[in-house]
Amino acid sequence: MPVCRAPAAHGPEMGQDGQVGTRTGRPPKISRPDIIAAARRIIDTDGVDRLTMRRLAHDLGSTPMAVYHHVRDKEELLLLVLDDIASGMLRPELPADPRERVIVTAQAMHDTLARVPWVVQVITADDLFSPTALWYNETVIDAAMACGLSIEDAVYAYRSIWYYTAGELIVRAAAARRRAEDDRPTFRERVFADLDAEELPRLSSLAGRWEEISARDTYTAGLRALVDGLLPARR
Amino acid sequence: MPVCRAPAAHGPEMGQDGQVGTRTGRPPKISRPDIIAAARRIIDTDGVDRLTMRRLAHDLGSTPMAVYHHVRDKEELLLLVLDDIASGMLRPELPADPRERVIVTAQAMHDTLARVPWVVQVITADDLFSPTALWYNETVIDAAMACGLSIEDAVYAYRSIWYYTAGELIVRAAAARRRAEDDRPTFRERVFADLDAEELPRLSSLAGRWEEISARDTYTAGLRALVDGLLPARR
């Protein structure tokens, strides 16, 4: 059993420097930062699904087992990548009005994740997330309390916002992936093409305009609606 | 769509005498209904991730390729299962008040999917869904229009509700899966256990109560807040 494991939750900067004078044995060919960078490259260009230990090793000019010497398993690798991404997190200027603070923070969280949509897939599926990102939770909960909510209700408000945001990101990411993967009409489009006008009059009245209507980004409008409903009315 | 035959008894081979009319060739050992039932059994007991063509064939006392004779590929199999599930969809009594109609329909959609949480994972990830389920879209859009929204805004209102609902179901399903899989404290719990009280005062003040607070189901409350924000104020 190799015992080289560095704690995962802290920054990548420590590297091998901890053991300067006493270094012995074979010099390393690949490092954790190398591995993380290569993993991000694969995910960015080909999607998370294409990140495999073999592909990663190949891109590094190495072997799968060399990678396993630096990371415990694929889960830890994903966690390191997540931490790396969290360092690029957007921390917006916070307005004085607490209600706007909720909106602005949620929007920043959304925009940060929209740049790396696969992250939402991973964190909801696998319980992986970066402690750094808790800043969003804290800020939304604090602002909601400043609007008059109890701490419990502020947590529930945050949670509702997270459900809405995660749902939006996951659905949009899935749609984008579909568009990238193949251009033949998807199953969804085929179904919409021949709807029963008797049973589904509203939907079939939209038949031709579905794509156009779906394309519009309404995240922000929906967020404002949700926050309006969650927070007590303004005085 | 191919026609589904009646379920055939699985077990000892039926004699040639079982054949009727013009049917020729080898009598089938497995049928689509058999396959669907077996697939549902696997998913219900072990989760979607454990549904593999090999496992399915094994459970049917057959071989993977026998399954491929009845189903094009794994995607079609999932679609058949989805269709099967859609037949158990809840169609609630619809109240006269259109605003309540939105709530009741969304709640029914949520409750239907909450019984089979893996479905949300599959439909958002793979663009698979059952036409039967469009009843929810239609009903919500129609009710939102009855509240005074244009058809476009009604579609966007539906979409916001779907984001919120899908997010809730996915997050809860992931949490449940985690709990089932292992009982050592998850990464998330370990992080919450030692928060920096300086940086994250609200979150760390909740340290001990996190689990208790998370456990409460606030789907309906959040839904009402969202719908309040989305629909024009009552006259």
Next chain:
DNA sequence: ACCTGAACACCGTTCAAGT
């Protein structure tokens, strides 16, 4: 018409070495 068995091109991960 329906099913079988072997094979292909993949996975994540472990074992036992090699330098």
Next chain:
DNA sequence: ACCTGAACACCGTTCAAGT
């Protein structure tokens, strides 16, 4: 200390037959 190669136990799917 770090890396290699072979192997294990899996995938979905295809090919070529067998009855």
